[in-house]
Amino acid sequence: MASDATLHAHAPRPLGGPLVTPVTVVLALLAVGAFAVLAVRMVFGLGAVTNLNDGYPWGIWIVYDVMIGSAFACGGYAMALLAYIFNRGEYHPLVRPALLASLFGYTLAGISIFFDLGRWWNFWHVFFPQYAQPNSVMFEVALCVSAYVIVMWIEFAPALMQGPGMAGIRRKLSRVLFFFIALGLVLPTMHQSSLGSLMIVFGYQVHPLWQAGWLAPLEYLMTAIMLGWSAVIFEATMSAVGFRRRLETPVLAGLCRILWGLLAAYLAVRIGDLVFRGALAHAFAPSVQALWFWAEMACFVVPLALIATREARRSPARQFLAAVLLMLGGMLLRINGFLVGYMTGPGWSYFPSLPELLVTVGLIAFEVLAYIVIVRKFPVLPAEPAAAH
Amino acid sequence: MTMDRRNFLKAGAAAAAGAAACPARARGNKTLPPGAVGLLFDSTLCIGCKACVSACKEANGMPPENVTSDAPWDAPLDLSGKTLNVIKVYRDGTAAQKDRETDGFAFVKKSCLHCVDASCVSACPVKAMKKDELTGVVSYDKNACIGCRYCVAACPFGVPRFTYDTPVPQISKCQLCQHRWSQGRYAACAEVCPTGATLFGTVADIRQEVARRRALKPGEATVFPRGRLGGADQSYPGTASQYVDHVYGEKELGGTQMMLLAGVSFDKLGYPKLPNESFASTSETLQHTLYGGLVAPLALLGGLTLIAKRNVKDHEEDPHGE
Numbered sequence: 051m052a053s054d055a056t057l058h059a060h061a062p063r064p065l066g067g068p069l070v071t072p073v074t075v076v077l078a079l080l081a082v083g084a085f086a087v088l089a090v091r092m093v094f095g096l097g098a099v100t101n102l103n104d105g106y107p108w109g110i111w112i113v114y115d116v117m118i119g120s121a122f123a124c125g126g127y128a129m130a131l132l133a134y135i136f137n138r139g140e141y142h143p144l145v146r147p148a149l150l151a152s153l154f155g156y157t158l159a160g161i162s163i164f165f166d167l168g169r170w171w172n173f174w175h176v177f178f179p180q181y182a183q184p185n186s187v188m189f190e191v192a193l194c195v196s197a198y199v200i201v202m203w204i205e206f207a208p209a210l211m212q213g214p215g216m217a218g219i220r221r222k223l224s225r226v227l228f229f230f231i232a233l234g235l236v237l238p239t240m241h242q243s244s245l246g247s248l249m250i251v252f253g254y255q256v257h258p259l260w261q262a263g264w265l266a267p268l269e270y271l272m273t274a275i276m277l278g279w280s281a282v283i284f285e286a287t288m289s290a291v292g293f294r295r296r297l298e299t300p301v302l303a304g305l306c307r308i309l310w311g312l313l314a315a316y317l318a319v320r321i322g323d324l325v326f327r328g329a330l331a332h333a334f335a336p337s338v339q340a341l342w343f344w345a346e347m348a349c350f351v352v353p354l355a356l357i358a359t360r361e362a363r364r365s366p367a368r369q370f371l372a373a374v375l376l377m378l379g380g381m382l383l384r385i386n387g388f389l390v391g392y393m394t395g396p397g398w399s400y401f402p403s404l405p406e407l408l409v410t411v412g413l414i415a416f417e418v419l420a421y422i423v424i425v426r427k428f429p430v431l432p433a434e435p436a437a438a439h
Numbered sequence: 440m441t442m443d444r445r446n447f448l449k450a451g452a453a454a455a456a457g458a459a460a461c462p463a464r465a466r467g468n469k470t471l472p473p474g475a476v477g478l479l480f481d482s483t484l485c486i487g488c489k490a491c492v493s494a495c496k497e498a499n500g501m502p503p504e505n506v507t508s509d510a511p512w513d514a515p516l517d518l519s520g521k522t523l524n525v526i527k528v529y530r531d532g533t534a535a536q537k538d539r540e541t542d543g544f545a546f547v548k549k550s551c552l553h554c555v556d557a558s559c560v561s562a563c564p565v566k567a568m569k570k571d572e573l574t575g576v577v578s579y580d581k582n583a584c585i586g587c588r589y590c591v592a593a594c595p596f597g598v599p600r601f602t603y604d605t606p607v608p609q610i611s612k613c614q615l616c617q618h619r620w621s622q623g624r625y626a627a628c629a630e631v632c633p634t635g636a637t638l639f640g641t642v643a644d645i646r647q648e649v650a651r652r653r654a655l656k657p658g659e660a661t662v663f664p665r666g667r668l669g670g671a672d673q674s675y676p677g678t679a680s681q682y683v684d685h686v687y688g689e690k691e692l693g694g695t696q697m698m699l700l701a702g703v704s705f706d707k708l709g710y711p712k713l714p715n716e717s718f719a720s721t722s723e724t725l726q727h728t729l730y731g732g733l734v735a736p737l738a739l740l741g742g743l744t745l746i747a748k749r750n751v752k753d754h755e756e757d758p759h760g761e
Contacts, residue, residue, distance in 0.1 A: 092606065093606060094606060095602075095603060095604055095605045095606045095607075095608060096603045096608065097603030097604040097605075098604070100603075102603055103603070104519065104520075104591055104597065104600045104601060105597070107588035107591040107592050107601060108588065108592055133750075134746070134750045134751060135743060135746050135747065135750070137750045166587075167585050167586045167587055168584075168585075168586020168587075168588065168601060168608040168609070169581070169584050169585050169586035169607075169608065169609070170585070170586065172565070172582075172583065172584060172585045172586070173585055175565040175583060175585055176564055176565060176585065181565040181566050181583055182566075183564055183565060183566045184726075184730075185561055185719075185723045185726060185727075186561065186562055186563055186564040186589070187562070187722060187726060188563075188564040188587060188589045189564035189565070190726065190730065192564055227751065228744065228747040228748040228750075228751045229747075229748075231743075231747045232740055232743035232744035232746075232747045232748075233740065233744075235743050235747075236736055236739050236740045236743060239739070240729075240730075240736060247722065247725060247726065248589075250718065250721055250722040250725060251558050251561055251562050251593045251718045251719060251721075251722040252593060252718070253558070253595055253713075253714075253718035253721075254595065254711065254713065254714075255592075255595065263721070264725055267725070267729075392592075394597060395597055395709070395711075
């Protein structure tokens with residue numbers, strides 16, 4: 051047993067353990083709450099549960115659940131980029147858990163879109179050529195996100211094919227998996243950047259601090275990758291604490307180094323764009339938007355200092371804090387671009403209603419719950435020699 | 440590592456070359472369709488009677504709004520899922536004189552401008568928003584619509600509205616009463632307008648009428664047509680007004696098929712200052728540069744597939760597992 055553990059030190063193993071705990075029960079209740087609200091939405095319409103209006107036709111179900119949720123779910127994409135393209139084998143053990151979180155993040159983003167669509171029964175139109183409108187950024191996002199969810203399920207399938215009869219199909223799938231890995235890199239590159247492009251057609255309705263034009267897709271892509279890596283650090287730390295496993299500090303320190311480089315590049319693009327467009331002055335105006343802008347910038351600049359040195363990157367606390375701040379920063383960039391800085395004219399306002407918030411919280415709870423169940427039942431997290439069996 | 444980075448750069452370069460190979464030049468604003476029709480709204484002629492609001496509701500079968508027991512009549516304050524056309528008032532100080540910016544007031548019409556290069560048409564993922572190739576009417580097809588409301592968010596004029604209070608919602612917007620054309624009718628708002636403040640006509644006729652009015656001296660005697668430009672003569676004598684030196688809709692975002700004349704500046708009337716280049720063209724130029732012919736994505740996919748194939752070779756059984 052000991053030698054087996056040494057040989058396959060990183061091979062994923064089901065964690066086992068109880069499924070019904072106080073934590074999972076609370077998560078399940080929150081998820082039920084969300085689905086109750088969604089049932090009301092289906093019967094009485096969006097207006098019955100949301101504060102959406104024609105000035106703010108998109109609320110947190112789009113901006114948080116879809117835009118931010120899918121960016122948080124870029125862990126699988128960002129880790130696969132490192133492991134398979136830059137061939138950094140040391141990140142291999144982090145790919146599968148990251149992919150699982152991504153799978154849920156994206157699947158739930160898809161579910162959120164479905165409930166947010168006013169005429170959801172026509173949803174299939176996006177996939178049929180007679181309706182296709184390729185000039186639309188939304189069309190591209192919808193196609194790519196849907197395709198990516200399918201690709202991720204295929205990528206993750208080997209983990210679920212554990213029965214003895216499954217070996218054959220598993221081997222066959224493994225032989226072509228490289229193609230799905232590549233596809234799983236191209237699709238998020240496309241739609242994560244396009245989520246930023248969605249803003250371009252809004253034109254003057256977007257506050258100058260977020261009206262990045264052609265750089266918007268680049269900024270959204272860079273932050274999506276950063277958010278992916280940050281989410282991996284966050285998840286690795288949380289599951290180490292939650293499941294009482296060893297912290298993966300050295301691997302995460304290496305990840306922080308790469309993250310730091312991308313962060314520095316992102317800040318150069320973001321600030322450079324503001325200076326170039328002459329929009330920086332708006333940051334010093336006494337406005338709500340300026341306040342949110344500084345909050346957003348702080349979430350990016352502080353991590354730049356937090357994980358600047360080799361020593362600093364070895365600290366689990368700094369790793370975690372930097373990851374959390376970056377996730378907040380990416381979240382604020384999107385909230386600012388699509389809600390705080392989206393100004394459609396005087397007289398409109400939006401703040402999510404309680405049921406709207408319940409749905410968002412409930413979906414996150416459902417995601418965490420499903421993650422816990424799957425890692426306990428299926429081989430996702432790398433086994434560790436020191437783990438108590 | 441250097442090897443892989445080089446390969447990655449190769450894949451990136453292939454994708455970049457792909458993007459460069461396909462037409463990356465700006466799409467430019469779309470141009471006015473040959474048989475374009477639209478509306479002319481002259482704020483100085485509008486008396487605020489709102490006959491157009493009522494006629495629009497009737498012609499389009501839209502329900503009344505803000506009906507209370509104190510005011511048991513249709514009283515829309517803005518465009519909405521139930522209102523495709525509304526007359527608003529600008530008021531300043533004592534509001535003593537019509538069409539004056541300070542201590543004055545003015546009426547303005549809000550309804551779809553039927554942009555030459557419409558943001559809603561560019562935004563819609565399923566062709567539910569379409570611009571007629573001949574008449575240029577921007578129409579909505581609820582049978583195609585998925586209800587994503589990107590058009591609502593995208594429209595720079597806040598025109599398309601959504602019905603949030605029903606499980607079977609839809610977008611509401613002016614379609615120039617094109618369902619009545621076959622009966623020899625036209626936009627109800629223009630048909631009913633008693634002063635000719637709202638006129639229906641071809642964009643060519645509208646431009647001509649705009650030029651005629653702008654050439655008049657304020658106070659000069661003239662005639663104002665009513666109803667439809669080039670239709671039955673319903674003109675009446677009047678005196679020319681003082682206009683601000685701006686025809687709204689002439690150049691904004693590449694032009695619109697509804698044009699407005701007014702005595703007070705348009706930003707006071709809720710019509711924003713806009714660039715001449717359409718937002719749709721900026722957005723679509725970017726999309727076509729990145730995705731034209733799918734060249735760049737396929738090049739990137741090809742490059743990444745080769746690299747991924749080599750890098751997962753050692754993990755035949757289960758790439759993600761070991």
